[in-house]
Amino acid sequence: xxxRRDLIVFGLLVLLYAVVFWSFGAAYSTRMLVEAxxxxxxxxxxxxxxxxxxxxxxxxxxxxAVGGFGTMLVSYPTNxxxxxxxxxxxxxxxxxxxxxxxxxxxxxxxLHRFGVPKAIRTVVQIFVIAxxxxxxxxxxxxxxxxxxxxxxxxGGLGLPVWLGWAVGALFAAIIAYVVGRICxxxxxxxxxxxxxxxxxxxxxxxxxxxxxxxxxxxxxxxxWPVPVPNDIGFVAARSAFLAVTAVLVVVTYLLLERALHxxxxxxxxxxxxxxxxxxxxxxNVEGRRLEIFVFGAILMGLGGAALVSFARIFDPxxxxxxxxxxxxxxxxxxxxxxxxxxxxxxxLFVYLVWTLSEPMALWLFDLARDWGDTVFGWQAPSDxxxxxxQMRVFVIGLTITLVLRFAPHGILPERLGNx
Amino acid sequence: xxxxxxxxxxxxxxxxxxxxxxALGAVGVTLIFGILRFAHFAHGDLMTVGAFFALVLTSxxxxxxxxxxIPVGFVVMPVAMVLTAVLxxxxxxxxxxxLRDKGTRPVVLVMASIGVTLMLQGLVRLFAGPQARSFYxxxxxDIFRIDIPFGDVRRQLTVTExxxxxxxxxxxxxxxxxxxxxxxRRGKAMRAVSDNPDLARVSGIDTAMVVRTTWIIGGGLAAxxxxxxxxxxxxxxxxxxxxxxxxxxxxxxxxxxxxxGAIAGGFIVGFAETLSIFNWAIFLxxxxxxxxxxxxxxxxxxxxxxxxxxxxxxxxxxAVLIWRPTGIFRGRVF
Numbered sequence: 001x002x003x004r005r006d007l008i009v010f011g012l013l014v015l016l017y018a019v020v021f022w023s024f025g026a027a028y029s030t031r032m033l034v035e036a037x038x039x040x041x042x043x044x045x046x047x048x049x050x051x052x053x054x055x056x057x058x059x060x061x062x063x064x065a066v067g068g069f070g071t072m073l074v075s076y077p078t079n080x081x082x083x084x085x086x087x088x089x090x091x092x093x094x095x096x097x098x099x100x101x102x103x104x105x106x107x108x109x110x111l112h113r114f115g116v117p118k119a120i121r122t123v124v125q126i127f128v129i130a131x132x133x134x135x136x137x138x139x140x141x142x143x144x145x146x147x148x149x150x151x152x153x154x155g156g157l158g159l160p161v162w163l164g165w166a167v168g169a170l171f172a173a174i175i176a177y178v179v180g181r182i183c184x185x186x187x188x189x190x191x192x193x194x195x196x197x198x199x200x201x202x203x204x205x206x207x208x209x210x211x212x213x214x215x216x217x218x219x220x221x222x223x224w225p226v227p228v229p230n231d232i233g234f235v236a237a238r239s240a241f242l243a244v245t246a247v248l249v250v251v252t253y254l255l256l257e258r259a260l261h262x263x264x265x266x267x268x269x270x271x272x273x274x275x276x277x278x279x280x281x282x283x284n285v286e287g288r289r290l291e292i293f294v295f296g297a298i299l300m301g302l303g304g305a306a307l308v309s310f311a312r313i314f315d316p317x318x319x320x321x322x323x324x325x326x327x328x329x330x331x332x333x334x335x336x337x338x339x340x341x342x343x344x345x346x347x348l349f350v351y352l353v354w355t356l357s358e359p360m361a362l363w364l365f366d367l368a369r370d371w372g373d374t375v376f377g378w379q380a381p382s383d384x385x386x387x388x389x390q391m392r393v394f395v396i397g398l399t400i401t402l403v404l405r406f407a408p409h410g411i412l413p414e415r416l417g418n419x
Numbered sequence: 420x421x422x423x424x425x426x427x428x429x430x431x432x433x434x435x436x437x438x439x440x441x442a443l444g445a446v447g448v449t450l451i452f453g454i455l456r457f458a459h460f461a462h463g464d465l466m467t468v469g470a471f472f473a474l475v476l477t478s479x480x481x482x483x484x485x486x487x488x489i490p491v492g493f494v495v496m497p498v499a500m501v502l503t504a505v506l507x508x509x510x511x512x513x514x515x516x517x518l519r520d521k522g523t524r525p526v527v528l529v530m531a532s533i534g535v536t537l538m539l540q541g542l543v544r545l546f547a548g549p550q551a552r553s554f555y556x557x558x559x560x561d562i563f564r565i566d567i568p569f570g571d572v573r574r575q576l577t578v579t580e581x582x583x584x585x586x587x588x589x590x591x592x593x594x595x596x597x598x599x600x601x602x603x604r605r606g607k608a609m610r611a612v613s614d615n616p617d618l619a620r621v622s623g624i625d626t627a628m629v630v631r632t633t634w635i636i637g638g639g640l641a642a643x644x645x646x647x648x649x650x651x652x653x654x655x656x657x658x659x660x661x662x663x664x665x666x667x668x669x670x671x672x673x674x675x676x677x678x679x680g681a682i683a684g685g686f687i688v689g690f691a692e693t694l695s696i697f698n699w700a701i702f703l704x705x706x707x708x709x710x711x712x713x714x715x716x717x718x719x720x721x722x723x724x725x726x727x728x729x730x731x732x733x734x735x736x737x738a739v740l741i742w743r744p745t746g747i748f749r750g751r752v753f
Contacts (some may be wrong), residue, residue, distance in 0.1 A: 056526050058533065134722070182737055186744060188526045189458035193667045194740070197733040200664065208726045321660075326537060329530070383548050390549070394541025400534030401514050404527055 006341055009411060013349055020352065030238035032355055033348075037245040038307040040347035042324075043331045044252055044340060045299030051338030051414060052260065053292040054272040056188045059179075059195030060300055061324035062202035063172040065316065067301030068308030069206055069213065070168030072156065075223050075309070079155025087151055090143035097139050101132035144211040153214045161225040165305040172301025173294050175202070180293040185286055199325065206316035213316055220313035228312075245306055249344065252299065256340050268292060269338075269416075326396055327354060333403050336410030345412060357395070361388045422701050424567060424574045430693045436582045436651065438689025439589035443644035444662060445669035445681035446596065447637030453613035453676025454633045455519070457528040461510070462641055462666060463659030464539035465503055469642025470649040470658070471543055473499035474552060481556045492554040492650045493584050499646055500639040507638030508631055510535055536659075544656045551653040560650075581650035588643060593682055596636070600678065605632055613676050661729065665692070668732035672739050674746030683747065692731045695722040 021029045042064060049055040082088070108128040111121045147154060175198065183194045206213050213219065221228075226240035259265050271278040271285050279285050304324075308314055327350065335346020365388035403410065444462060451459045476495035487494045514531050561580035566572075600606040605628070611619040612629045620626055645658070669688045673680025700720035703710070710716050723731055739746060 054524075054526070056529065182740060186740060189452075189529055190671070190740060192460075192526075192529055193458060193664070193671075194733075194736065197664045197729075197736065200660075201727070201730045201733055204727055204729060208724070322537070326533065329533075333530070383550075387545050387548055390541050390544035392541070394538050394545065397534045397537025397539075397541060400537070401531050404523075404531050404534070405514070405517050408523070408527070 006412060009345055010341075013345060016349070016352060020356075027234040027238065030235060030242055032352065034238055034242045034245055034310055035307065035355075036348045036351040037242065037249050038303045038310065039328065039331065039351050040249045040344045041245070041252060041303030041306065042300050042328050043335070043343040043347040044249070044256060045296040045303065046328050046332045047335075047337055047340060047343035048256065048292055048299070049296035050332060051336075051343070052265065052268045052272065053289060054188070055184070055289060055293055055296070056192045057195045057293070057296070058192050058321075058325055058329070059197075059199035060328050061319050061321050062195070062199030063175065063297050063300040064304030064307065064324045065199075065202055065206055065319040066171045066175055067165075067168035067304030068314055068319075069316075070171040070301065071161065071164030071305040071309050072213070072219055072222060072314040074157050074159045074164035074167045075161045076156025076158070076219055076314075078158045079151055079153065082147060082151035082154050085147070085150040087143070087147045087154065090139075090146055091154075094136065094139045094143050097136045101136050104128055104132055144209070147211040153211055153219075156219075161223050161309060165225075165302055165309070168305030169298045169301040172297045172304070176294045176297030177290065180290045184289045184293060196321075199321065203316060203319050206319075213314065216315075216317055218313055218315040222309050222312045222314060224309060224312075241310060245310075248302070248306070253340050253344065260340070322393060322396065326400070327351075330396055330399050330403075332410075333408075334399065334410055336412040336414060338414030339410070339412045342410050342412035342414075346410070354392070357392050358389065361391050364388070365391075420567070420570050420572045421574050422704065424572060424576060425701060426697070428574075428577055430690070430697050432576075432578055432582065434690040434693040435586055435686070436689075437692060438686035439585050440644045440648045440662070440685075441665050441669045441689050442682040442685025443589060443592065443640045444666040445673065445685045446592075446678050447640050448666055449670040449673065449676055449678060449681040450609070450613075450633050451637055452670060454609065454616075454629060455515070455528070457515075457525040457532065458667065459637075460529060460532040460663065461535040461539060462637070463663040464536050464543070465507060465638055465641040466645030466648075466662060467543055467654075467656060467659040468506060468539055468645075469499050469503035469638070470645035470654050471547055472502045472642065473646040474547075474554060474649070474654055477554055478556060486557070489584065490554065490558065490560070490581060490650055491556075492646060493581070496643060496646050500642040503642035504635040504638040507634040507641075511630065511634050540656065540659070547654075547656060549656055551655045553653050554650050579651055581647060585647040585651065588647060592640060592643070596678060599636075605629075609633065664729060664736075665689075665732040668736040668739075671736055672746055674748035677746065677748040680746055680748030688732050688735055691735055692728055695731050696725050696728055697721060 017029070017033070020032065042060060045063075046057065046060060049057050105125075105128055108121075108125045111124060112118075116124070179191075179194055179198055183191045207215055209215065210217070224237070224241060225244055227237055229237040231237070232240075267278070267283055268288060270281075271283060271288055275285055311318075328347075331346035331350045332343050333346075334350060335344070336342025362385060365384055369384060444466060447465075448459055448462050451457070451462070473492055473496055476498055477492045480491050480495055485491060485494075514535055515528055518528055518531055563578050563580070563583070565576040565578075567574075567576065600610060608619070608624045609629050609632060611622070611624055612626060616626070619629075649655075649658070665688050666685075669684035670681050671684070672687055673682070673684030698719055698721050700717045703716055703720070707716070
């Protein structure tokens with residue numbers, strides 16, 4: 001199965017990581033590997049969305065953040081202040097209002113069944129939706145203020161971490177289902193715009209909902225599914241964590257390979273290549289697309305949950321479109337969209353380069369500063385270091401455009417046909 | 420009366436200002452969408468780069484001792500527009516045209532435009548640094564305060580000079596665009612390509628020229644919008660990311676490929692934003708005396724908290740995609 005190209009590419013990757021292990025030490029390198037495997041999960045999610053089905057998702061950051069939020073909410077210890085206060089009662093009253101509003105809106109949307117004329121229907125719908133929105137948001141507002149004043153924030157549920165990862169993946173799946181239901185039937189550009197928007201909104205929400213996430217104050221320390229470094233030391237703990245994420249990546253990979261070579265995988269690719277023909281063959285195009293969008297989102301949520309658990313801190317401002325969306329895109333299109341091994345290789349390789357590019361950029365700019373100073377007497381701006389890191393943004397953009405133009409199939413291209 | 424003046428200041432003036440910016444951006448997006456058939460994600464960054472060009476030119480002009488009765492940034496703006504138009508053509512030539520010639524799917528072009536976005540962002544921050552910058556080196560921003568001539572009103576209508584310039588410029592640009600698209604050969608050729616590219620090509624229309632013109636209009640208007648917005652507030656390198664979503668929402672609300680729709684969409688999104696973050700509790704204040712004691716009078720009654728402003732264009736977008744995917748002006752759905 002594995003071609004010569006795969007062997008060479010992965011051999012070089014192992015060599016590269018060996019060099020990193022040797023020069024930076026085991027603690028640093030295991031950390032990098034854990035994060036790279038988390039990114040590999042996210043990249044596998046994107047490769048099934050974009051590579052298998054051609055779905056254009058630029059809102060990965062939002063799904064990653066939701067995954068992290070899910071694991072934080074489930075695994076963080078409970079907050080006794082919150083449980084003792086009126087908070088839970090207030091929140092359940094908000095939930096009650098939400099349910100009533102949902103029923104009212106569902107009724108208003110289905111008014112046509114009772115023979116109400118269209119003009120009246122529209123007016124009623126707008127008023128019902130606006131009224132319910134104000135009612136619920138007013139209740140939520142006062143509940144949030146009460147919780148922030150009395151308890152700080154709601155705290156977690158104090159449940160095991162693996163359950164948190166599952167809930168994170170579930171949250172991501174729910175969001176993907178809603179977005180997919182609305183946008184998947186339309187042109188792919190619209191999906192791009194919508195996912196970009198929803199990612200920003202999720203981030204804004206997590207950042208500003210102090211009652212739920214403590215916002216910019218961040219939540220830490222989060223628990224690990226394995227013993228934490230304080231108990232057994234950095235290298236051992238990180239290696240244990242690495243074992244968990246590596247097993248997740250391998251299991252996902254095996255399942256995906258199986259699915260891709262099954263009739264289901266061929267059907268997905270047929271839909272991507274020629275939607276009309278696939279529909280004419282009786283395939284449910286929209287249903288399959290929604291399915292794959294949700295599957296991809298589950299992997300993204302899981303990867304995000306693992307990433308946030310590993311960092312041990314939930315910081316909503318730390319989710320950046322650059323790190324959590326476009327970096328993943330580079331991984332997938334450089335590695336080879338539609339090829340699972342390509343996605344894993346891309347994730348491991350690009351993350352290595354990305355991590356090392358930070359000291360490299362600083363070093364380069366230091367060099368430029370010295371050189372400019374001695375040769376031209378150029379006074380470098382004082383914030384040169386923060387500007388130097390912006391160079392990485394430029395390089396990511398350049399990589400995307402160059403790969404699309406000169407190597408659109410990536411390093412390990414998608415293999416078609418039954419070989 | 421006080422409340423109505425406050426409403427005009429907060430909603431009408433701000434809505435017109437931000438709506439003008441969105442409209443100028445959305446015209447470019449919708450023209451590019453209509454003619455090149457892809458969503459140009461780098462449009463927000465064309466705005467930032469255009470504003471950055473204007474900033475550099477302004478500092479050069481100020482150090483050369485040039486002063487003007489209007490802000491220097493506005494005087495040098497045409498040059499910045501030309502530079503940005505040239506940059507836009509260069510970007511097309513370097514990054515989009517090769518992909519188009521290879522016949523790749525439009526969605527790959529979208530990805531390429533995201534790559535361009537990141538490159539432009541990186542360059543702007545590399546040269547300008549991440550902090551906010553003001554256009555006013557030597558002069559002050561003029562603020563006009565207009566007294567209400569009737570009634571007993573203490574609050575004044577306030578509007579800044581760049582806001583007036585922005586609104587005037589937008590009005591002029593709309594008229595010029597209308598004249599261009601309906602009265603000139605080139606404008607008619609653009610509409611023809613937008614309607615049916617194959618038919619346009621076989622009728623002998625120079626498609627390359629049409630593409631160039633599209634980038635000139637899009638780039639020029641983007642630079643103007645970015646400059647005028649930064650003149651009114653400050654130039655921030657992350658300006659573009661927050662503008663992208665409203666601009667796309669405006670283009671889709673107006674109907675893809677419909678320049679007039681984009682203008683209308685820009686103002687719809689702009690007013691929707693200011694209306695939804697406006698504190699409606701202001702209008703309850705005159706009834707303070709007759710308000711029943713039993714109920715607390717709400718102090719803050721906005722549809723959306725200010726920090727969630729970005730969700731307004733998003734929900735408009737979703738609503739339009741659900742109920743009328745062609746937009747209000749019956750644009751295309753590809």
